[in-house]
Amino acid sequence: MGPNQAPLFPIRILKITLWFTVFFYLFFLIFNTSFTIMGVDVGDFLKQYLGAFFGVYLSTTVKVFSVFLFLHLSLFSLIHLTYHFLKRSDVPWYELSAWVILIESLALCHSMVSFPQIYGEFFFFRYPSFAPFLYFLTDHTSPGYFSFVLGFLILGFVSILFRQIYFHKNKESFFSLVHVLVLGLIHTSGQYMIGILYFVILFWQGKHYQRIHVKSYGLIVFLLFFIYLVPGLWNQIEALTHSKEKGKPPVFIIAADSLRYDKIAHKLNGQSITPNIDLFAKDSYVFHDHHTTIPRTFPSWADLLTGKYAMSHKVRDMFPSPEEKQRIGSSSFLTIQQRLKEIGYRSYAIGSFAADIFPRANFGFDEVLAPNFNARIMTVQRTAESQLFLLPFLTGSWFSGGMYLEEMDGLSTWGDGSRIIDRFRSILKREGDDAFSVTYFSSVIHFPYTPAYPYYKTFTNPNYYGKYKYLKFVDPTNSTVPNEEETKQIRGLFDSAVYAFDAEFGDIISDLKEKGIYDEAIIILTADHGESLYEDIHGQGHGEHLRGEAVTRVPLMIKFPNSASLKKPNHEFFGITSSVDIYPTLMDFFGISTKQNYPGQSLLPILGNTNWTEDRLVYAETGIWFSDAGDHFFQKQRIPYPNILSLHQVIPEEDYQIMITDPIYRETIAFSKHRSVQNSDFKLIYIPTRQGVLFELYDRKKDPLNQKNLYPNHPMAAKMKDALYKTVIQWEEATLAGEYLIPSSLTEINENE
The missing domain is CATH 3.30.1120.10 (Arylsulfatase, C-terminal domain)
Known part of the structure; x- marks a missing residue:
């Protein structure tokens, strides 16, 4: 075969892929576009935004379409390659398309069973007549079923590829191997624009693959395998560049959005819904009457990390102005992370969708591994959510994807903790035994209460088939109280979400113990606020009022280093404490002078006691009201x-x-x-x-x-x-x-x- 051989990937494949992608992109855009977020219609807001910033919407459309195009180019090229190896190069377009539809349908079913909440609006608001299909999938299948079939298809392709290499060992075989490795690398890294550029070169110059020497192919294959190992190697190299601060305990602030105090050790069917937290409590000081200062995420974290009230630093709600945000991290409102940096610490923030507050103000983190929140990102999410065949790849439920659109990290319905656990583990590998702190913030318990498979089944009624089967849609204007069956289902979802977070927490503790970090670490477990779940007339949610114990009362457990000589016979404190106490407690432990007055108190002096010697009062306030309608x-x-x-x-x-x-x-x-x-x-x-x-x-x-x-x-x-x-x-x-x-x-x- 000479250098003028026909290309392995003819232009015909590109034409089929383009038509296929355009058709399904427009089809889903027309019939599955939503302007609803967690059940709240934001259509008017987005229309106003899109009118003013149409260029942003256009770039968003191009971005989502480009991912869709790259994925289809990959699938069509691999299916064509399989037929080519089987000596069937001229396969009809509809046969190739049928294979792609089959693969994407299997991936979609896998994703729907893994994260049915992501598809909740499709099945319960736009096309409720299709809901029985989702019920069938989640009731009678598991993600493993579809992984097996998809895995079998991949195994078949890999077998054909290696059979070709084994028997022929020609340039065509090695070129095909390089193609597969390049696609795998792009898929796991999410660099879809590089992928599209690769395909442009492939269709333009691919016919010249015979001109490359066999040894060159061997070198390329070796380099590609090396690149697969780069992330792990990079962590080790980066660790060498850090200043070494030995002997200082790592600090972990681990929090779950909306975690109520009364859910800790709460038993259902004789089983605690927080078994891992229960074990951790035995090693910790437990503060039983702990309260947040404001039951909204952004101001609550601002209070905790600055040690000052929202009424002082002025970040009072989820949407502060630039002037208000700039006060966080200023000389008057230094954060825990900034103070720890003074003594040699590096600080990280890790979290899912509710952690979008961390990139929006200067909290002093050296690195933030959390989503952001703005109108541009919200537009990407709404556009991507309309593409049902694309979602399985964007959420990573299909063979290690999930890196294509970073904006998808902020999906409120994607309650999968495994992805942020992986980020936590990468920090541990990078830092080793250096002085570092990690603030880890899970959002799985935040409404709409979206634990992934199998957790959403744990404490819910399997015979309930209504709009709250997988998640609790939120509409602040609707003051109607759900009936008894619906209320029980909503509380079951919340308890299942707590159980899912507990599993996350258990993984964190296991990782710390495995790496020998646990014993000498400071570990703080808490929450930004609690949650009302239709107790009395309190409604559902947080930040709207201050009645009851559910909204402000949250867990607080602190484990100090074993070598710190802070062990006391009694580990339970029943006096009232506040989230602004965490700042002075850490400053006291590290001997850092604050030089300012703070409303909180260090908890070190009362360790071993059961209550304050004098009466103590703590402060709280409501957040912003989301709606001016309703009958609450x-x-x-x-x-x-x-x-x-x-x-x-x-x-x-x-x-x-x-x-x-x-x-x-x-x-x-x-x-x-x-x-x-x-x-x-x-x-x-x-x-x-x-x-x-x-x-x-x-x-x-x-x-x-x-x-x-x-x-x-x-x-x-x-x-x-x-x-x-x-x-x-x-x-x-x-x-x-x-x-x-x-x-x-x-x-x-x-x-x-």
């Missing part, structure tokens, strides 16, 4: 402002982040917040309304659901009201207008600085 009690007890979609703006110069920048709205949000102080026995809630300020006082022990208001006749009423006002005036520099608390604006603070 907290929507009647509030100063109204427009719904969240009306408040938003997309800021192009801030990477298309979604923010609330209007200072009047921001001050209204701050003024309207419900606030509380509580001690071990009582909780006082401050509720500003247009008609005046309401106060509610509850006995936490006798009335944990906060149903009987004791204000104003109880002896604790005046004392706690005075404490609340003093706290807010001290830390927010607020003023009083009658009984209303008037927050200081950011402008006033900047003028005073």
